[in-house]
Amino acid sequence: AQSVAQPEDQVNVAEGNPLTVKCTYSVSGNPYLFWYVQYPNRGLQFLLKYITGDNLVKGSYGFEAEFNKSQTSFHLKKPSALVSDSALYFCAVRDYGSSNTGKLIFGQGTTLQVKP
Amino acid sequence: DAGITQSPRYKITETGRQVTLMCHQTWSHSYMFWYRQDLGHGLRLIYYSAAADITDKGEVPDGYVVSRSKTENFPLTLESATRSQTSVYFCASSGQKRGGLFGPGTRLTVL
Secondary structure, three states: OEEEEOOOOOEEEEEEOOOEEEOOEEEEOOEEEEEEEEEOOOOOEEEEEEEOOOOEEEHHHHOOEEEEOOOOOEEEEEEOHHHOOEEEEEEEEEEOOOOOOEEEEEEOEEEEEEEE | OOOOEEOOOEEEEOOOOOOEEEEEEEEOOOOOEEEEEOOOOOEEEEEEEEEEEEEOOOOOOOEEEEEEOOOOOEEEOOOOOHHHEEEEEEEEOOOOOOOEEEEEOEEEEEE
């Protein structure tokens, strides 16, 4: 079955430090992976995606993510955190396996708190 | 304007009433999705559609009905609303190999 796990409910980092938000996934076919950000009382904004190609993908606002097939992970990273990065982050996966349903499933979300 | 819209943005209803949430997209995306967002549960997929007249259940479909007679519209109906359906509902659309583009959400309260 298709699933996404974000093992940390909250991640706390100091401004200027690197940040990592973890995501692992499970699919039967080929994964298409995504990260989204949600600010309070707002909808979801797309950050970046992995479809094929380089395992390190770059996205909006200086974020990047590393795809690791052997560990079935897609961790979100940023070299230097900003207070304005504080938000709720979601990892998502689409499964293009034999059923090719295109279903888009989200993790439970991780709250990122960046302190000055 | 191009984009994805949801209506109403806010809705208060009573237990047992039927409620329909509307979703409209102007990109001609083949896929459309309905999610609910609850504290502690993240985003859970209710129903999705790969094309007009093709719909399928997601993770939490019970108590909901969808239809998709036109590519651009994907209404979600709560046939008999319950308090447990109080939530924020998000609609999204996407092409085949992309992530979803999300609407602004509908905040539904069932009294």
